[in-house]
Amino acid sequence: MENAGGAAMAIVLVVLIVFVIIVLVRSVRIIPQARAGVVERLGKYQRTLNPGLTILIPFVDRLLPLLDLREQVVSFPPQPVITEDNLVVSIDTVVYFQVTDPRAATYEIANYIQAVEQLTTTTLRNVVGGLNLEEALTSRDQINGQLRGVLDEATGRWGIRVSRVELKAIDPPHSIQDSMEKQMRAERDRRAAILTAEGTKQSAILTAEGQRQASILAAEGDAKAAILRADGEAQAIQKVFDAIHRGNPDQKLLAYQYLQTLPKLAEGSSNKLWIIPSEVGEALKGIGNALGGTNPDPAAAGGLFDEVAAKPAGQ
Secondary structure, three states: OHHHHHHHHHHHHHHHHHHHHHHHHHHEEEEOOEEEEEEEEOEEEEEEEOOOEEEOOOOOEEEEEEOOOEEEEEEEEEEEEEOOOOOOOEEEEEEEEOOOOHHHHOOOOOHHHHHHHHHHHHHHHHHHHHHHHHHHHHHHHHHHHHHHHHHHHHHHHOOOOEEEEEEEEEEHHHHHHHHHHHHHHHHHHHHHHHHHHHHHHHHHHHHHHHHHHHHHHHHHHHHHHHHHHHHHHHHHHHHHHHHHHHHOOOHHHHHHHHHHHHHHHHHHOOOOOOOOOOOOOHHHHHHHHHHHHOOHHHHHHHHHHHHHOOOOOOO
């Protein structure tokens, strides 16, 4: 009997120890950082647990699954959206949100992630439905701003704050993509042709400008060279003239130099006929007076030079 009583006491003691352990496990809870817990007492909301150690009343208080208070990123699958010009585009969206009120996120909405997805799809169709394809492709910032405003206003009562909404991809139909690629290639070819034409035009302008500058410089060089030659000839003539006057030549020397110059007029293959000036008689008269003191007959001299004049040069 004593053995049976001792065994019964041991069983009771073990059961009591197990019960105490269970009570302690259900009473003491540790909430991690960036988490929050909602406590219900007898099925009714009692309080929200912050990170740290807390004590619950066993079998009276119930701790619901912990909520993550960090910012979360959810990528939704592509959604077909019809634009204003009746084209179906596939749009991928990414939503950044954060739970700010654990109580509202628990009791105001059954599944806040699914609710955000459905609200994003509906709002996206309303926003993109008022834009044509080109505007939808080039107005991502505008679409993101409108989506964020609508989502943040609607999810505020759910205890959720939507911080950002991004359009990850906008995919038009394949036929439209082919047309857009052809249009882009044509635009690039047009720009390349314009740039080539501009380059050719600029090259022609620069070439013409260079030729004009070269012509101007050559003309200026020729003009300066002619001026220098004329200045040189003028100086030479002036020096000869001064030398003659300093030598004080008489009439006989001048007449002799005059006659020596006449044959040079007939030099050259292009001179077929040359004319004797009338002053030649006076020159011969001066030479005759210098040599013999006799006056040569000007008429005879004139006849002689007429004969020479009638004879072609070089014969």
